[in-house]
Amino acid sequence: MKSISLYLHAHQPLRVKPYTIFDAGNDHYYFNDDTPNKDTNNRFIIDKVAAKSYLSTNQVLIELLHTHPEFCLSLSITGTLIEQLESYRPDVLDSFKELVATGRVEIIAETYYHSLAFFFSITEFEAQVQLHAQKIRQIFGVTPTAFRNTELSYNNELARWADKAGYEAIITEGWDPILGWRSPNYVYRPTGTSQIKLLMKNYRLSDDIAFRFSNRHWTEWPLTAEKFTHWAYESDHGGELINLFMDYETFGEHQWADTGIFDFLRSLPEKWLSMPECNFKTITQSARTLEVKDEIDIPQTITWADTERDLTAWLGNAMQQDTIKNIYSLSDAILSTNDQDLIDDWRRLQTSDHFYYMCTKWFSDGDVHAYFSPYQSPYDAFRFYMNTFHDLKYRLAEKGINT
Amino acid sequence: MKILMLGWELPPHYAGGMGTVCYSLSKHLAESGADIDFILPFEADYSEVTFMRVNPKYSKRLVRKPLTYRHLQQIQATVYGKVKFEDQYVESGMTINYDMIQSQYLKKVKDAVTNKEFDVVHAHDWLTLRAGMLAKQMTGIPLIIHIHATEFDRSGADDKTYGNPTIHDIEYEGMMMADRIVAVSQWTKDLIVRRYDIPSDKIDVIHNSIDLYSPYLVESTNKDIYRYIVKMKEQGYKLIFNVGRHSIQKGLIGLLEAAKLALDIDPKLLFLFIGGGDMHEELISKSAELGISGNVIFTGFKNGSYLRQAFINADLFIMPSVSEPFGTTVLEAVGFGTPVIVSKQSGVAEIINGAIKLDFWDTVQMADAIVSVVKNPSLSETMVQSSYIDFNKQSWDLAAHKTKITYQNAMGAFV
Numbered sequence: 001m002k003s004i005s006l007y008l009h010a011h012q013p014l015r016v017k018p019y020t021i022f023d024a025g026n027d028h029y030y031f032n033d034d035t036p037n038k039d040t041n042n043r044f045i046i047d048k049v050a051a052k053s054y055l056s057t058n059q060v061l062i063e064l065l066h067t068h069p070e071f072c073l074s075l076s077i078t079g080t081l082i083e084q085l086e087s088y089r090p091d092v093l094d095s096f097k098e099l100v101a102t103g104r105v106e107i108i109a110e111t112y113y114h115s116l117a118f119f120f121s122i123t124e125f126e127a128q129v130q131l132h133a134q135k136i137r138q139i140f141g142v143t144p145t146a147f148r149n150t151e152l153s154y155n156n157e158l159a160r161w162a163d164k165a166g167y168e169a170i171i172t173e174g175w176d177p178i179l180g181w182r183s184p185n186y187v188y189r190p191t192g193t194s195q196i197k198l199l200m201k202n203y204r205l206s207d208d209i210a211f212r213f214s215n216r217h218w219t220e221w222p223l224t225a226e227k228f229t230h231w232a233y234e235s236d237h238g239g240e241l242i243n244l245f246m247d248y249e250t251f252g253e254h255q256w257a258d259t260g261i262f263d264f265l266r267s268l269p270e271k272w273l274s275m276p277e278c279n280f281k282t283i284t285q286s287a288r289t290l291e292v293k294d295e296i297d298i299p300q301t302i303t304w305a306d307t308e309r310d311l312t313a314w315l316g317n318a319m320q321q322d323t324i325k326n327i328y329s330l331s332d333a334i335l336s337t338n339d340q341d342l343i344d345d346w347r348r349l350q351t352s353d354h355f356y357y358m359c360t361k362w363f364s365d366g367d368v369h370a371y372f373s374p375y376q377s378p379y380d381a382f383r384f385y386m387n388t389f390h391d392l393k394y395r396l397a398e399k400g401i402n403t
Numbered sequence: 404m405k406i407l408m409l410g411w412e413l414p415p416h417y418a419g420g421m422g423t424v425c426y427s428l429s430k431h432l433a434e435s436g437a438d439i440d441f442i443l444p445f446e447a448d449y450s451e452v453t454f455m456r457v458n459p460k461y462s463k464r465l466v467r468k469p470l471t472y473r474h475l476q477q478i479q480a481t482v483y484g485k486v487k488f489e490d491q492y493v494e495s496g497m498t499i500n501y502d503m504i505q506s507q508y509l510k511k512v513k514d515a516v517t518n519k520e521f522d523v524v525h526a527h528d529w530l531t532l533r534a535g536m537l538a539k540q541m542t543g544i545p546l547i548i549h550i551h552a553t554e555f556d557r558s559g560a561d562d563k564t565y566g567n568p569t570i571h572d573i574e575y576e577g578m579m580m581a582d583r584i585v586a587v588s589q590w591t592k593d594l595i596v597r598r599y600d601i602p603s604d605k606i607d608v609i610h611n612s613i614d615l616y617s618p619y620l621v622e623s624t625n626k627d628i629y630r631y632i633v634k635m636k637e638q639g640y641k642l643i644f645n646v647g648r649h650s651i652q653k654g655l656i657g658l659l660e661a662a663k664l665a666l667d668i669d670p671k672l673l674f675l676f677i678g679g680g681d682m683h684e685e686l687i688s689k690s691a692e693l694g695i696s697g698n699v700i701f702t703g704f705k706n707g708s709y710l711r712q713a714f715i716n717a718d719l720f721i722m723p724s725v726s727e728p729f730g731t732t733v734l735e736a737v738g739f740g741t742p743v744i745v746s747k748q749s750g751v752a753e754i755i756n757g758a759i760k761l762d763f764w765d766t767v768q769m770a771d772a773i774v775s776v777v778k779n780p781s782l783s784e785t786m787v788q789s790s791y792i793d794f795n796k797q798s799w800d801l802a803a804h805k806t807k808i809t810y811q812n813a814m815g816a817f818v
Binding site for chain 1: 696
């Protein structure tokens with residue numbers, strides 16, 4: 001038997017508006033830019049992505065779930081996206097609920113705020129995982145059994161944590177220097193754990209869809225579902241599992257509708273299921289049904305990002321390191337207030353995207369478009385972010401908390 | 404006395420100290436009877452300025468599509484820079500560079516001297532020197548050039564380097580051709596003698612002064628703009644303030660290093676930087692590298708009440724320039740009752756005895772001085788009182804009087 005585990009990740013941050021030091025103390029709303037057509041206008045972005053990606057993708061997926069009883073998939077959806085859909089687009093949230101209601105769409109656990117809290121404060125990390133689980137129960141009525149950390153960041157320590165927390169599966173990048181001669185197409189056991197199973201992304205096949213699909217200079221363009229399922233079937237003959245992990249926004253936003261990406265998605269299950277001994281499994285189903293083939297030891301942190309597969313796009317430069325240090329330095333003070341608005345804002349500022357916007361890595365390779373940001377420069381991103389940090393300090397001072 | 408004044412900026416359209424100095428000096432000269440035509444490289448509304456004529460029209464249609472201040476700002480008057488504009492002022496898609504601004508400016512000055520007789524031409528800094536020389540060549544009237552900054556100051560040059568050679572050459576030629584040179588400090592006069600080989604008896608030192616109630620400082624005041632800083636001060640924080648262009652000349656990397664040392668001793672310090680420039684982003688990165696970004700605030704370029712309120716809230720003003728011909732902002736700070744730390748490499752250090760003076764490169768002394776001033780009210784009060792005495796000795800009337808003597812000397816040389 002050969003299975004595909006299709007896993008899609010949906011996330012939108014709350015982007016900080018162009019917030020100056022002169023706003024600090026005067027305006028405590030950081031995420032409410034309502035300038036039409038501006039990339040820091042969160043409602044505008046949600047509407048745009050909903051129209052281009054979420055609604056169409058969910059439409060295709062629900063059709064597929066109805067047509068093919070054997071089709072299933074896993075998805076993760078962050079708290080910051082759910083919140084925004086609740087406020088701006090309940091219709092889109094309903095379409096996600098419809099998917100989950102089929103019983104064949106698994107939801108994966110993660111941090112509510114798509115944060116890097118695991119690397120800075122374990123108690124804050126656990127609080128955010130808890131918040132996410134509550135939200136998922138409230139909205140979808142399910143309890144996740146598999147875990148992913150932000151940007152598939154992963155190390156042995158995280159696996160041990162997830163194992164203790166009772167998750168059945170955890171996922172990360174199938175990175176060659178880690179795997180060595182081994183294949184990502186099996187289930188593994190993380191070093192130092194007893195129960196949990198590790199699924200690793202087949203990045204070659206995943207990226208054929210997520211990154212190369214519309215590239216006309218690619219020798220394999222155009223990619224058809226037939227060709228793709230053939231590759232997947234042939235991918236290392238004994239392999240049991242093809243882990244296709246990618247952003248939800250691949251469909252319609254990263255690859256626009258006119259590239260044919262929706263037609264591709266629509267015909268993928270049919271083509272795959274028509275091949276001998278082929279089926280789909282959710283991440284938890286794969287963990288439950290497949291045997292562990294080996295132990296995987298990852299002491300250092302890896303992610304699914306960039307050619308380096310590390311956290312340097314978020315924490316690579318001094319601006320990023322200093323801002324994240326600043327935001328976590330307020331932990332005790334903020335939490336001691338029991339002021340839910342203040343705590344929520346502080347947590348929204350932990351979303352990894354804020355640090356990503358300060359990335360200067362692309363200066364060296366000149367690949368400006370590789371790092372999308374709503375700001376003119378990483379320095380603007382830094383300034384606006386730091387000004388919200390100052391305002392958090394102001395709000396603490398108002399409560400008599402001296403930082 | 405009819406004066407043709409050549410400047411590059413003038414409030415309310417200005418970015419640096421030179422604009423405000425030109426404004427105040429012209430105003431006080433006019434009040435003592437001088438008749439001034441002031442020529443700028445751009446067109447703007449100067450109907451508020453009644454004491455002199457700004458950009459008067461001598462002949463009917465001189466320039467078909469004049470530049471605005473916004474254009475000028477974008478080009479930033481670099482020799483090599485060029486900017487593509489697409490708007491109604493210039494032809495769509497037209498590229499404008501330094502040469503084109505210069506040729507437009509030369510045209511305006513040529514038009515002035517062909518249609519009107521002047522007693523002297525007074526040109527401010529390198530950008531107007533070519534026009535000044537042209538006016539002298541065409542009419543024979545004496546040329547006074549006013550040096551607010553040289554290329555050595557702007558480029559942070561040491562004893563072996565020159566900065567931009569084209570600019571250096573224009574400055575040298577202008578100084579050679581000038582009948583008299585006004586230097587804004589002894590520091591600058593010494594530099595002109597040493598680096599341009601100009602005889603010292605051709606140079607008059609006339610220090611700048613300050614009008615605290617001039618229009619560019621007393622715009623509508625919004626006290627709430629620094630609400631965050633005021634709140635932090637209530638929590639025991641002290642505010643250290645710097646304003647100026649973010650360029651190598653201003654010595655701000657050193658100030659950030661000193662800030663780091665000072666914060667290690669006293670974490671309740673906030674450093675406010677108002678200004679922009681080619682080093683702006685480098686300074687932001689540097690503050691993060693030093694791990695002090697939580698205590699350093701960058702506002703970008705601001706003026707009006709933003710500046711005024713910053714001076715009012717500051718517990719200390721610091722100007723650590725590598726080479727500063729004068730340093731008007733220091734006078735402003737003293738005028739607002741703020742203690743000041745200045746580098747010895749500045750003109751203003753000559754006149755404010757109540758300032759702490761140190762070498763721009765000595766970050767350890769700088770850190771110690773910062774902490775000492777904000778921690779010891781007795782020291783800071785003494786500095787303020789003593790600085791204010793020197794501040795009161797400065798006046799634009801005095802500077803205007805000295806300038807008229809310079810004019811007379813220049814004209815005398817022609818008689």
